Amino acid sequence: MMRDTPTVLSPEHLTPHLMGGGVAIIPTDTVVGLAVAPVWASKIWRLKRRPADKPLILMGASTDALLDQVCVECHDDAQRLAEKFWPGALTLVLPAQGQVQDALNPGGSSLGMRIPDCQLTQLLLDRTGPLATSSANPSGEPSAMTAMAASSYFPDLPLLGPQPWPKVSGQASTVIAWRGPGQWQLLRRGAVIPLELETPD
Numbered sequence: 001m002m003r004d005t006p007t008v009l010s011p012e013h014l015t016p017h018l019m020g021g022g023v024a025i026i027p028t029d030t031v032v033g034l035a036v037a038p039v040w041a042s043k044i045w046r047l048k049r050r051p052a053d054k055p056l057i058l059m060g061a062s063t064d065a066l067l068d069q070v071c072v073e074c075h076d077d078a079q080r081l082a083e084k085f086w087p088g089a090l091t092l093v094l095p096a097q098g099q100v101q102d103a104l105n106p107g108g109s110s111l112g113m114r115i116p117d118c119q120l121t122q123l124l125l126d127r128t129g130p131l132a133t134s135s136a137n138p139s140g141e142p143s144a145m146t147a148m149a150a151s152s153y154f155p156d157l158p159l160l161g162p163q164p165w166p167k168v169s170g171q172a173s174t175v176i177a178w179r180g181p182g183q184w185q186l187l188r189r190g191a192v193i194p195l196e197l198e199t200p201d
Helices: 011-019 041-047 061-069 073-085 099-104 117-129 147-153
Strands: 025-026 033-036 056-057 090-095 110-114 130-133 174-180 183-188
Touching: 011 025, 011 117, 025 174, 033 041, 041 130, 056 099, 061 073, 073 147, 073 174, 099 110, 117 130
Parallel strands: 056 110, 090 174
Antiparallel strands: 025 033, 033 130, 056 130, 090 110, 174 183
């Protein structure tokens, strides 16, 4: 049963919870999300009962903090799109290797990442560093659009405060994957479509 009053924590007070392995509910510009430090990313799969072959997204407060996690050869192309669309609803899937990639995309060779256009969550990410994220809903259920809806799914998780949050768009981010110098592939059509992709596949 959902608590009458969910725990609401400021970025300052939510940071140690996340750094200690806790999961939290956060606002974004698209839908309400779950967040956890990357080393504990597996907790999100368990909470959501999410299929293991569906990777999580790395959200960060700065382009540099995100691109530090991916292969150097994609940096120039990714930086150009980041300057146009971040913060915003564009997820870049970039070649990566290492502990963060292993945690968010086990068995894969890439990381999806973006900076959300939500100032409150950016303040949190600036404190914590990049976090593993996913939409705040059990697998197969509708994405939560409000703090109350997310808390009804996950009543034991704290929420980022202060409340109320800015209203989410409800439209998923566009997802594109880097396939080589100057080459991007559209994986999911969403809130934005870069001009670079307005050509036939």
